[in-house]
Amino acid sequence: MANNAEDVENNMDQQQANTSPEAVQQPQEAPATRARSRGGSGDEGGGDGSGPEANGQPPAAHPAQVVENEEEEDEEMTLKYGAKHVIMLFVPVTLCMVVVVATIKSVSFYTKNDGQRLIYTPFPEETDTVAQRAVNSILNATIMITVIIVMTLVLVLLYKYRCYKVIQGWLFLSSLLLLFFFSFIYLQEVFKTYNVAMDYFTLAIVVWNFGVVGMICIHWKGPLRLQQAYLIMISALMALVFIKYLPEWTAWLILAVISVYDLLAVLCPKGPLRILVETAQERNEPIFPALIYSSTMVWLVNMADTDRPKRNSAEASPPQQQTQDSAVESPAPSSPSQDDGGFTSSWVSQQEHRLGQLQSTEETRREIQQMPSSRPPVEEDDEERGVKLGLGDFIFYSMLVGKASATASGDWNTTLACFVAILIGLCLTLLLLAIFRKALPALPISIFFGLVFYFATDNLVRPFMDELALHQFYV
Amino acid sequence: MTAAVFFGCTFIAFGPAVSLFLFTIAREPLRVIFLIAGAFFWLVSLLMASLVWFISVQISNKESVSQQKGLLIFGVVLSVLLQETFPASASSHHTDSILLSGLGFGFMSGAFSVVNILADSVGPGTVGIHGDSQHYFLSSAFMTMAIILLHMFWGIIFFDGCEKQRWLAVAAVVASHLLVSCLTFQNPQYVSSLVPTYVVMFFMGVWAFYTAGGSLRNLKLCLTCKDKDFLLANHRPR
Numbered sequence: 201m202a203n204n205a206e207d208v209e210n211n212m213d214q215q216q217a218n219t220s221p222e223a224v225q226q227p228q229e230a231p232a233t234r235a236r237s238r239g240g241s242g243d244e245g246g247g248d249g250s251g252p253e254a255n256g257q258p259p260a261a262h263p264a265q266v267v268e269n270e271e272e273e274d275e276e277m278t279l280k281y282g283a284k285h286v287i288m289l290f291v292p293v294t295l296c297m298v299v300v301v302a303t304i305k306s307v308s309f310y311t312k313n314d315g316q317r318l319i320y321t322p323f324p325e326e327t328d329t330v331a332q333r334a335v336n337s338i339l340n341a342t343i344m345i346t347v348i349i350v351m352t353l354v355l356v357l358l359y360k361y362r363c364y365k366v367i368q369g370w371l372f373l374s375s376l377l378l379l380f381f382f383s384f385i386y387l388q389e390v391f392k393t394y395n396v397a398m399d400y401f402t403l404a405i406v407v408w409n410f411g412v413v414g415m416i417c418i419h420w421k422g423p424l425r426l427q428q429a430y431l432i433m434i435s436a437l438m439a440l441v442f443i444k445y446l447p448e449w450t451a452w453l454i455l456a457v458i459s460v461y462d463l464l465a466v467l468c469p470k471g472p473l474r475i476l477v478e479t480a481q482e483r484n485e486p487i488f489p490a491l492i493y494s495s496t497m498v499w500l501v502n503m504a505d506t507d508r509p510k511r512n513s514a515e516a517s518p519p520q521q522q523t524q525d526s527a528v529e530s531p532a533p534s535s536p537s538q539d540d541g542g543f544t545s546s547w548v549s550q551q552e553h554r555l556g557q558l559q560s561t562e563e564t565r566r567e568i569q570q571m572p573s574s575r576p577p578v579e580e581d582d583e584e585r586g587v588k589l590g591l592g593d594f595i596f597y598s599m600l601v602g603k604a605s606a607t608a609s610g611d612w613n614t615t616l617a618c619f620v621a622i623l624i625g626l627c628l629t630l631l632l633l634a635i636f637r638k639a640l641p642a643l644p645i646s647i648f649f650g651l652v653f654y655f656a657t658d659n660l661v662r663p664f665m666d667e668l669a670l671h672q673f674y675v
Numbered sequence: 676m677t678a679a680v681f682f683g684c685t686f687i688a689f690g691p692a693v694s695l696f697l698f699t700i701a702r703e704p705l706r707v708i709f710l711i712a713g714a715f716f717w718l719v720s721l722l723m724a725s726l727v728w729f730i731s732v733q734i735s736n737k738e739s740v741s742q743q744k745g746l747l748i749f750g751v752v753l754s755v756l757l758q759e760t761f762p763a764s765a766s767s768h769h770t771d772s773i774l775l776s777g778l779g780f781g782f783m784s785g786a787f788s789v790v791n792i793l794a795d796s797v798g799p800g801t802v803g804i805h806g807d808s809q810h811y812f813l814s815s816a817f818m819t820m821a822i823i824l825l826h827m828f829w830g831i832i833f834f835d836g837c838e839k840q841r842w843l844a845v846a847a848v849v850a851s852h853l854l855v856s857c858l859t860f861q862n863p864q865y866v867s868s869l870v871p872t873y874v875v876m877f878f879m880g881v882w883a884f885y886t887a888g889g890s891l892r893n894l895k896l897c898l899t900c901k902d903k904d905f906l907l908a909n910h911r912p913r
Contacts (some may be wrong), residue, residue, distance in 0.1 A: 280704070281704075283703075283704040284704045286704060287704035287707055287708070289708070290711075505782060541785045611794065613787050616786055616790065617718055620714050622719060622784070624712065627711070659729075660726050661721055661725040663725075664721075664725040664728050664729070664750060665725075665788075668747070668751070669791065671744075671747070671860075672811075673747065673748075673751055673816055673864035675755065675758075675856060
């Protein structure tokens with residue numbers, strides 16, 4: 201088990217990359233706009249002139265009553281649209297929390313205190329006096345937060361100076377570790393709990409496949425649901441690691457301090473996360489997929505003559521798109537040279553000269569898509585545009601709920617209360633996101649509610665409910 | 676104390692509520708949010724009541740059992756009253772939110788009352804080995820089901836009363852809530868607590884049905900699958 205701790209220590213610094221950017225990113229275009237230019241690049245951020253209420257129709261032209269109805273309808277549409285986005289995030293957050301709580305309740309490994317600690321929290325909490333314990337936990341939290349701040353700054357600097365390879369290598373290594381090593385340990389402990397005999401060969405095949413498919417889905421391409429599932433799983437694994445290796449008071453302190461840090465880092469003008477998000481927006485690039493959970497996916501623009509041309513989602517940006525399209529396009533010219541099918545290059549160039557481009561190019565596709573068509577592409581687009589939440593948020597939410605279920609003596613009541621509190625906090629955060637339309641920190645409100653409800657429920661509600669349950673009184 | 680008891684009690688307690696959730700709420704994201712908001716407000720009201728109870732216990736005589744019980748009853752009453760004031764202050768005009776905050780209240784209340792009991796029922800043990808009632812789990816489950824449905828009915832009647840300024844309805848809701856809570860003080864004489872509770876629930880259900888615009892005719896049409904509006908809303912052919 202000593203190896204575990206060491207390896208965990210060595211690789212915790214790589215995990216910081218996953219936990220640092222915790223900003224919730226808004227859809228890159230405003231939610232209620234109906235008309236958008238295809239392949240247009242510029243309108244991210246606060247870029248949409250009209251607010252969510254206006255619908256591009258001048259209200260002054262209509263009689264007042266119709267205006268009211270329209271405005272009410274628009275409000276309702278906006279509300280429903282916003283609600284859909286909230287649910288798109290509720291479900292994965294709930295799933296992650298359910299996985300963590302289920303594991304904590306059944307697998308005792310993650311609640312056992314083996315006396316091991318992370319290198320980042322060197323001070324023990326089994327001390328003689330309460331004061332000493334408090335001091336130790338404060339020191340631990342300080343060290344952890346400093347490490348996180350330093351790692352975030354390094355990440356932002358690397359991003360700013362375009363050292364993409366370094367960042368990608370870093371993320372690659374850390375997700376490699378999570379997908380292979382941590383999931384192996386997890387499986388091991390689950391098998392131990394349920395007394396399942398498993399040979400190493402089968403285990404090796406299972407872990408290998410799990411890991412490789414995970415790497416492909418997260419860093420390259422894969423079905424959206426599978427990618428989302430993998431992101432949820434690695435967040436849950438990370439949260440479980442934190443729950444196991446962080447002592448109690450340290451964990452609560454870290455949660456509190458990291459919400460404050462998140463608030464500062466995302467909202468202050470010189471905050472590292474804000475710089476990261478703004479730089480990404482300036483360059484029209486999506487932030488690395490290994491760090492963000494998004495409810496929609498980048499789809500390639502296909503040939504215009506298929507019956508359902510795929511649409512871009514909010515993440516797609518022209519440079520990225522072009523690189524992907526060029527990746528798609530480049531095999532095509534090579535194949536005619538290998539197998540002409542009778543169409544020699546001279547014939548092709550002659551036809552092109554007479555009729556124009558035979559193969560559709562980026563430009564022609566764009567033109568065709570801009571033409572009004574009988575299909576309703578725009579509404580689809582609005583619905584496909586999604587919301588993004590950083591993986592660090594998943595990790596800390598699940599860590600809070602997991603810690604609540606592990607250590608609270610009120611058991612399920614406390615867990616439920618924290619769960620509801622976090623969901624409401626997330627709801628409020630998304631509401632603010634819809635109002636302010638820029639990247640917002642997702643941790644502060646939820647963690648604040650979660651902490652308040654944890655301590656209040658554990659200390660106040662639990663004795664009350666215990667007494668009631670004893671006498672079978674109902675409230 | 677087996678899986679059978681666990682699943683049985685879970686389905687008894689949460690069956691109607693979860694099926695309501697699946698059929699009416701799960702499709703509309705906005706409704707889910709209202710449900711969770713309702714649960715949140717119930718939690719806040721419970722928190723405040725527990726705070727008051729906690730403080731009162733701390734300053735009271737901890738030795739006297741009857742005083743403790745009295746304080747507990749006071750806590751229950753206070754909690755009920757707080758629960759009723761919360762939806763009044765956080766009222767919204769959206770028709771859906773009324774039903775849903777009531778259901779959210781019910782879900783949370785039921786969950787808080789019964790989840791720990793259910794968790795215990797999975798583990799080993801013997802019910803009532805010290806002479807207590809053997810029907811503890813079952814009665815808890817039935818009581819929880821009644822409470823969840825009651826919360827929903829109360830929510831409907833309460834909001835309708837608030838909107839139409841029919842204070843009699845509001846007062847009746849508060850009174851019946853207090854009545855049901857006080858009936859539970861009779862436990863473990865389950866006959867005297869469960870039966871009246873179910874009577875109250877049935878009565879409230881009928882009242883809520885009529886308040887929400889139902890009638891015998893609507894009910895008949897709905898049950899014989901001839902109600903056009905209902906079918907249209909659910910995209911089903913006749």
